Amino acid sequence: MKGEHNKMRSLRYSINVTLDGCCHHEAGLPPDEQSMRYWTAEMERADALLFGRVTYEMMEAAWRRPATGTWPDWMGDWQVPFAEAIDRAKKYVVSSTLSRVDWNAELVRGDVGQAVQRLKDEPGERLWVGGVTLPLALADLGLIDEYAFVVQPVLAGHGPTLLAGLREHIQLELADRQQFGSGAVALQYRPTRVAG
Numbered sequence: 001m002k003g004e005h006n007k008m009r010s011l012r013y014s015i016n017v018t019l020d021g022c023c024h025h026e027a028g029l030p031p032d033e034q035s036m037r038y039w040t041a042e043m044e045r046a047d048a049l050l051f052g053r054v055t056y057e058m059m060e061a062a063w064r065r066p067a068t069g070t071w072p073d074w075m076g077d078w079q080v081p082f083a084e085a086i087d088r089a090k091k092y093v094v095s096s097t098l099s100r101v102d103w104n105a106e107l108v109r110g111d112v113g114q115a116v117q118r119l120k121d122e123p124g125e126r127l128w129v130g131g132v133t134l135p136l137a138l139a140d141l142g143l144i145d146e147y148a149f150v151v152q153p154v155l156a157g158h159g160p161t162l163l164a165g166l167r168e169h170i171q172l173e174l175a176d177r178q179q180f181g182s183g184a185v186a187l188q189y190r191p192t193r194v195a196g
Contacts, residue, residue, distance in 0.1 A: 009124045011050075011116070013135045014042055014148035016184075021161040023132055025058070028152030033078040034180045035150065042148070043085035046128035050108075050116065050138075053095040055131030060103050063087060092119060094134055113141045132160055140167045146190055147172060153183035 016028045029035070043049070051059065065087045066072065071080055091105035094112055101107050108115045116138060119127055129135050129144070138144050149162070172189035179185050 010145040022156035047124035048090040052134035
């Protein structure tokens with residue numbers, strides 16, 4: 001049933017990356033209002049977020065609403081919309097070591113490919129994955145439908161590098177580009193489907 005198949009949720013991977021391919025979260029430019037608007041929209045467009053353990057714990061430490069209900073003083077007004085979007089988002093955490101998660105999250109156990117395919121098969125528009133290790137596994141399985149890289153005008157000179165260890169090369173076609181005032185450029189790609 002081709003029509004029904006088209007309702008499958010797409011999986012989008014987006015990450016900041018330096019010009020020389022480093023995707024460590026502190027390697028690029030510090031966030032500014034324009035980049036935070038971009039990332040807020042990424043969170044808001046997703047039905048749910050997929051994280052591995054490391055990214056989940058890092059995001060929770062930074063962006064979970066404190067028990068007081070008040071965002072911390074270090075957070076500027078321009079960061080609050082992102083914090084609120086990620087805080088309320090449904091999250092799935094792929095981990096074999098965590099025994100429980102909260103923060104509107106569910107643990108994903110067992111075969112990651114089958115689990116993510118099941119999530120994609122549910123009704124909705126889009127799933128979003130972040131981080132480094134989990135996206136590599138999902139790219140190898142051919143489960144990522146859209147790649148969005150915010151390329152930072154920085155040469156890091158070190159790793160980790162984007163999708164290092166990918167088993168087979170993935171041919172992409174440019175779908176959209178957006179330049180930021182900082183010199184960063186958001187590039188959106190889709191894998192080209194090779195008839196085989």
